[in-house]
Amino acid sequence: MKDAALKPAFSLAPGERAGVLLPLPLPPYDYKLPSGVAATRGLVVSAPLGPRESLGVVWGKAEGAVGDNRLKEATPLDGNPMLPAGLCDFVDWVAQYTLTPPGLVLAMALRSRQAFEPEIPRIAYAKGESTPKRLTPARTRVLEIAADGLARSVPQLAEEANATPAVVRGLIDAGALVEVALPEFPPFAVPDPGFAPPKLDTEQDLAAHLLRSGVAAHRFAVSLLDGVTGSGKTETYFEAVAEALRQGRQALILLPEIALTVQFLERFAERFGTRPAEWHSDLSQKERRRVWRAVLSGEARVVVGARSALFLPFAALGLIIVDEEHEQAYKQEDGAVYHARDMAVVRGRIEHCPVVLASATPSLETYVNATSGRYAHLKLHSRHGAAVMPEVRLIDMREARGDPGMFLSPPLREALAVTLGAGEQAMLFLNRRGYAPLTLCAACGHKMTCPHCSAWLVEHRYRKRLVCHHCGFETVTPPACPQCGETGTLAACGPGVERVAEEFKTIFPDARVAIASSDTMHGPLETQAAIRAMAKRETDVLIGTQIVAKGHHFPQLTLVGVVDADLGGSDGDLRARERTFQMLHQVSGRAGRAEKPGLVLMQTRNPQDAVMRALASADRDAFYEQERKSREEMRAPPFGRLAAIILSGHDGDAVRAAGRDLARAAPAARGVKVWGPTPAFYSLLRGQTRERLLVQAEKLVDVQAYLRSWLASVKLAKSVRVTVDVDPVSFF
Ligand code: ADP
Ligand code: ZN
Numbered sequence: 001m002k003d004a005a006l007k008p009a010f011s012l013a014p015g016e017r018a019g020v021l022l023p024l025p026l027p028p029y030d031y032k033l034p035s036g037v038a039a040t041r042g043l044v045v046s047a048p049l050g051p052r053e054s055l056g057v058v059w060g061k062a063e064g065a066v067g068d069n070r071l072k073e074a075t076p077l078d079g080n081p082m083l084p085a086g087l088c089d090f091v092d093w094v095a096q097y098t099l100t101p102p103g104l105v106l107a108m109a110l111r112s113r114q115a116f117e118p119e120i121p122r123i124a125y126a127k128g129e130s131t132p133k134r135l136t137p138a139r140t141r142v143l144e145i146a147a148d149g150l151a152r153s154v155p156q157l158a159e160e161a162n163a164t165p166a167v168v169r170g171l172i173d174a175g176a177l178v179e180v181a182l183p184e185f186p187p188f189a190v191p192d193p194g195f196a197p198p199k200l201d202t203e204q205d206l207a208a209h210l211l212r213s214g215v216a217a218h219r220f221a222v223s224l225l226d227g228v229t230g231s232g233k234t235e236t237y238f239e240a241v242a243e244a245l246r247q248g249r250q251a252l253i254l255l256p257e258i259a260l261t262v263q264f265l266e267r268f269a270e271r272f273g274t275r276p277a278e279w280h281s282d283l284s285q286k287e288r289r290r291v292w293r294a295v296l297s298g299e300a301r302v303v304v305g306a307r308s309a310l311f312l313p314f315a316a317l318g319l320i321i322v323d324e325e326h327e328q329a330y331k332q333e334d335g336a337v338y339h340a341r342d343m344a345v346v347r348g349r350i351e352h353c354p355v356v357l358a359s360a361t362p363s364l365e366t367y368v369n370a371t372s373g374r375y376a377h378l379k380l381h382s383r384h385g386a387a388v389m390p391e392v393r394l395i396d397m398r399e400a401r402g403d404p405g406m407f408l409s410p411p412l413r414e415a416l417a418v419t420l421g422a423g424e425q426a427m428l429f430l431n432r433r434g435y436a437p438l439t440l441c442a443a444c445g446h447k448m449t450c451p452h453c454s455a456w457l458v459e460h461r462y463r464k465r466l467v468c469h470h471c472g473f474e475t476v477t478p479p480a481c482p483q484c485g486e487t488g489t490l491a492a493c494g495p496g497v498e499r500v501a502e503e504f505k506t507i508f509p510d511a512r513v514a515i516a517s518s519d520t521m522h523g524p525l526e527t528q529a530a531i532r533a534m535a536k537r538e539t540d541v542l543i544g545t546q547i548v549a550k551g552h553h554f555p556q557l558t559l560v561g562v563v564d565a566d567l568g569g570s571d572g573d574l575r576a577r578e579r580t581f582q583m584l585h586q587v588s589g590r591a592g593r594a595e596k597p598g599l600v601l602m603q604t605r606n607p608q609d610a611v612m613r614a615l616a617s618a619d620r621d622a623f624y625e626q627e628r629k630s631r632e633e634m635r636a637p638p639f640g641r642l643a644a645i646i647l648s649g650h651d652g653d654a655v656r657a658a659g660r661d662l663a664r665a666a667p668a669a670r671g672v673k674v675w676g677p678t679p680a681f682y683s684l685l686r687g688q689t690r691e692r693l694l695v696q697a698e699k700l701v702d703v704q705a706y707l708r709s710w711l712a713s714v715k716l717a718k719s720v721r722v723t724v725d726v727d728p729v730s731f732f
Contacts, residue, residue, distance in 0.1 A: 017062035020047050020074050021091075022054050023107035030062040031074035042082040044116060047074040055113055057083055057106060081116045083109065084296070086351045087313050093346050099707055099724045100336040108336065109311040115289045121181035124151035125168070128178035132171060138163040142171055151180040185290040188300045191272035193242035198271075200239070204232050207378040208239035214354040215243040215319050222345055224325075224370040225358040227380025229589025230387055230553070233358045236380065237321050238271050240356060245272075245301060249318025249353075253304045254340060256327035258282055259518070259547055261304060262528050263535065268304065279305030279312065307332060307340030310347055317351040320344050324550055325357035325366060326582050328729055337725045341366075360589060361582040364575075364631065365638045367624050383593070390560070390591040390598030392616050394607045407495045407503055412561045412601050416504075419559040420511055420540055424596065427534075427554075428500055428543045429587045430563040433469065433517045435461035435499045436492035439477065446483035448490070452687040459492055461499075471686040500563055501543045508541075516544035549587035555594035560587060565602040565612065573731040574636055581611050581623055588615065635696070637727065641703050643695040644725040645711075646680065651719050652689035658720040659691035665714040669706055671698035681732040688721075692731075 018039045019028035031047055033039045039058045047056040056074060091109055095102035127146040132139065141161040146152070157177075158165045171177045200208055207225060214221050227233045237253075244251040255261055258280045269275045277291045277300040291312075294300035298315035305312075307330050322330070322344050330340040341357065348355035357366055357375070370377040383389060400409040408416070408428075419426045436459045439448040448457045450468035457466035457475070465474045480487040492499070497517050504513060514530035527547055533539040534554050542548055565584055584602065592598020604612050614623035632639045645662065649655045659677030666674040676693035683690055697703050707724060716722065 017064070017071060018058045018074070019060040019062050020045060020056040021059040021106050022047060022049060022056045022103055023110050024049075024054070024103045025101040026103050027101070028059045028063075028103075029056075030064070030071060031056075032068075032071045033058075034073060034075055037076055039076075040082070042085055042088050043076055044081045044083060044110075045074040045076050046113075048072045055110060057088070057110070059088070059102075077113075077116045078118070079116075081296075084313050084315060086317070086347075087311070089350050090311075090343075090347050093350070094336065094338055094343055097343075097346075097704065098336055098338050098726055099704060099711075100338075105311075105336055108308060109313065111289060111292045112285075115292050119184035121184060122153070124153050124180050124182050125157065125172060125177040126151040126180050128175055130175045132174040132176045136167070138167045139171060139176075142168055143176060146177060151182060185294075188277055188294050189274035191241075191245055191268070191274050191276060191302055193245040193272070195273035196271055197239070197242065198232075198235050200235065201232070201384065203380050203382075204236045204384075207380065208236050210376065210378060211237060211240035211354070211356060212243040215240050215249075216247060218247075218318070218352055220349045220352050220354065221376065222348070222355045222357065222369070222374075223376040223378055224362055224366055225356055225378050225380070226362060226370065227358075227360060227378075228383060228389060229360045229586065230383040230593040231360075231380035232384040233360075233380060234267065234323070235271075235384075237323075237356050237358055238268075240319055240354070241302060241321070242272075244318035247318055249316045250295070250298065250300070250314050251302045251319040251321070252309060252312070252314065252317065252344075253302065253321045253323060254307060254309060254330070254344060255304060256306075256324050256329040257547065257550060258306060259516075259527050259531065260550060260552070263531065263552065264304060268302070272302075276300075276302035276304045279303050279309040281306065281308070310340055310343055314351070317347070318353050320348050320353065320355045322355070322357045323359075324586075325359045326361050326363040327550070328579065331729045333725075333730070337723065339727060339729070342727065361585045361620070364578055364624065364627055368628060368638050386595050387593050388597055389618060390588055390600050392588055392600040392602065392618065394565075394612055394616050395601055395603045396607045397603050397605050400603075407500055407563055408507070408561070409603055412603065413507060415559055415599065415601055416508065416541070416561065420508060422558075424558040425534065425537065425539070425554060425556045426541045426559040426561065427548060427557055427587075427590055428504065428541065428561045428563055429545075429548060430495060430497050430500055430543070431546050431567050431583065432458075432494075432496040432564075433460075433545055434458040434467065434496040435502075436494055436496055438493040439466060439490050440493045441481035441483060441486065441489045442491050443486040443489040444481060444484035446481050448477075448482075452684065454682050454684040458496065461502075470682065495563065497543050497545055504541065504543065511540045512538065513541050513543060514539045516542055516548050518545060518547050546583060546587075548590070549583055552590060553593055554590060556596075557590055558592055558596050558598050560591040560598065560600045562587060562600070562602040565604040565615075566606055566609075574631075574642075575729060577611055578627055581614060584611070584615055585620065635698065638699075640699055641695075641697040641701060642728055643697075643703050643707060644728040644731070645693040645695070645707075646690060646723040646725065647677070647692075647716075647720050648685070648688040648690045648723070649717075649720040650688055651717075654717045654719050655689040655691055658716040659693065661716065662710075662714055663693060665710065666693075667706070667710055667713070669701070671701045672696070672703075672706055 017030050017032045020031045021028045043058040045056050046053050091105045095105045145161045154165050154168050157168045225233050241251045265275045296313040322341050325341050345355050369375045395411050402410050438456045450473050453470045460467050467474050516527045516530040534542045588600040591600050647655050647658050673696045677691040680690035680692045
């Protein structure tokens with residue numbers, strides 16, 4: 001591999017030139033370094049770039065093309081901060097694997113210049129030695145507050161003592177209060193591995209033992225922690241985290257969704273006595289800077305985060321956990337297109353630390369790696385304690401139809417009545433946001449579609465809007481059909497979660513209902529609130545999209561109703577069946593996680609379908625084996641390789657022409673087939689026309705090398721954007 005040459009730490013003689021990588025889509029640039037500076041890979045510098053100064057990182061030896069007199073000088077930042085070598089190697093690896101310019105990958109790993117500057121201490125005041133000569137009642141009150149010895153800011157003291165800031169300043173001038181510099185950020189508490197360890201059952205204990213010894217060995221190895229929902233996977237991998245803490249190392253826990261973190265942080269604190277550091281897109285810039293620095297200094301010992309946490313500058317990483325490893329949310333689809341689960345394995349190899357993939361429904365790739373022995377396969381067969389796996393029953397919607405226009409069948413309604421009557425909780429699952437996925441004119445059949453995307457507009461009745469879920473376009477439902485002009489003919493077709501909630505409320509007006517859905521109406525905060533309320537039993541029924549399917553633990557939830565189990569099954573893409581199975585299995589797994597047994601009712605029109613049968617018979621591995629066979633026959637991943645090229649742009653003709661040119665230029669190579677161009681599933685997205693090509697290769701083909709030489713051989717119109725997606729998971 002290309003980056004291998006850089007791997008041994010190199011250092012340059014003082015005054016030598018260096019290749020500096022900037023967080024921009026450029027290759028490393030040559031700079032000279034001030035004399036006396038020994039530059040090593042990872043040294044963070046300020047580098048002049050045109051009229052500006054950019055942050056940069058010394059990356060390797062210079063290429064040597066620029067004359068000495070034209071060479072600009074890059075200066076190390078104060079204190080000579082460095083990115084850890086492991087992170088630099090990781091950036092190179094991700095760049096080369098995903099065909100992303102290394103500078104763009106570096107941009108994900110680097111923070112702003114501020115992150116390297118010394119902390120700005122907060123100035124506060126505490127009680128000093130001397131007492132002022134003149135004591136007013138206000139002054140006395142301030143001194144009484146300060147008597148506890150704690151440092152406070154001027155406004156804080158003034159407010160607590162009910163005095164004016166001038167009174168406080170008078171006391172400072174008189175020397176009765178003295179200045180204290182407090183750190184900008186409070187330090188991260190160290191999680192205590194011995195705080196509240198659970199008593200593990202036999203299987204958990206065996207798995208935990210293997211994970212702990214892996215961590216203690218400081219060796220790269222991947223394990224699949226394969227346990228049924230509610231088997232205690234989290235408790236088990238927490239023991240590996242505890243071991244990393246005992247070893248003085250850091251641990252990274254990746255979660256697929258921010259919405260999952262709240263419950264998780266609390267659970268972590270129960271086990272380790274304090275919350276871990278968090279990393280995700282909802283953090284403020286200041287918080288990010290705090291976490292980033294603390295990860296680099298080693299002060300933050302455990303980080304829980306979304307996929308981007310993989311690019312943090314760990315000083316001494318000792319363990320990576322990827323929870324719910326099968327989740328599609330781990331795939332980043334814009335910017336650098338990468339899969340965080342796969343890249344976590346890469347980071348673990350670079351850092352020589354174990355990687356634990358946890359799931360009740362592993363991805364087929366991971367399943368194959370585990371059953372073939374490449375990964376250790378740690379199994380937890382049963383739920384913890386008295387809990388048993390829920391019973392799954394199919395409701396054949398061809399027979400069990402209720403009233404027309406209703407979405408909850410009579411058997412599901414009955415089960416809801418029984419559950420609510422017993423004072424237990426229920427969940428209704430439908431993977432569709434909004435009120436109705438389609439608005440149709442009853443007179444002419446016109447469908448309301450987005451002007452910028454080849455997609456239907458989804459009605460959101462709360463907001464009284466038709467919304468495009470792809471570009472955010474919004475409009476009000478027009479009074480007349482835009483096609484035929486008839487009034488009052490536009491009708492909502494099919495259900496979304498809002499509509500199911502509406503129907504539910506008409507049947508059970510007294511039940512407490514909450515909706516959890518990942519759209520703007522029910523944003524992350526509302527979703528988190530709904531999930532908390534459910535956990536605290538303040539809600540009887542939670543109605544939600546895929547966001548409720550994942551990871552949550554609601555002890556009193558005994559009934560799960562799947563409103564439309566057939567959704568997603570007809571996508572026809574490679575992973576449609578696997579995804580449907582995973583989603584429905586996960587959502588089923590929410591039922592009956594404590595003493596009371598759970599029941600899952602799935603409404604389907606295809607009860608004979610293999611996915612439905614596997615779910616009803618609780619035979620997961622039969623499903624996986626069947627899926628493995630069919631992938632093997634098709635030479636599909638993981639038995640072959642795929643890469644997609646997506647062309648997009650506002651000029652549709654240029655995009656289509658580029659597709660044809662690219663296809664014509666595809667080099668002939670043994671074991672490689674190129675399909676397309678074809679219009680993408682969303683052939684218009686955010687106003688951009690999209691065409692796709694698909695490369696299908698045999699397992700041992702170097703797909704990256706093939707793509708590189710192919711893309712380098714054609715010159716496409718500037719207006720056409722080329723996105724390469726190695727190992728695609730979605731085919732839209
Ligand atoms: P999973 O992640 O496999 O779905 P969890 O780790 O969420 O399962 O465990 C399910 C529930 O069982 C949680 O409430 C957890 O605290 C509890 N649990 C699991 N193992 C133990 C144990 N050994 N001792 C006490 N409680 C446990
Ligand atoms: Zn749109």
